[in-house]
Amino acid sequence: MEIIPIALYDEVIMKKAHPCKHRTNRFQIVRVGADVKIRCLGCGNVMMLDRDAFNHKIKKVVAHHENLLELSDD
Numbered sequence: 001m002e003i004i005p006i007a008l009y010d011e012v013i014m015k016k017a018h019p020c021k022h023r024t025n026r027f028q029i030v031r032v033g034a035d036v037k038i039r040c041l042g043c044g045n046v047m048m049l050d051r052d053a054f055n056h057k058i059k060k061v062v063a064h065h066e067n068l069l070e071l072s073d074d
């Protein structure tokens with residue numbers, strides 16, 4: 001399996017949308033370690049995934065950022 005390199009605050013597209021009302025699959029990485037924490041850019045909830053699960057669920061990195069993004073308003 002291809003491992004996609006990631007860094008803190010990268011904006012990523014996951015294969016599945018977050019099951020919140022925003023239904024977005026855009027997340028931002030807020031912690032990188034043995035576990036990866038991603039924050040839904042719709043509702044702001046944070047999910048923790050182990051590295052393996054994360055690698056299965058990520059689709060791609062879309063942008064690198066230097067800090068936390070504002071949540072989308074829709």
Ligand SMILES: [Zn+2]
Binds near residue numbers: 018024041042045
């Ligand atoms: Zn959400």
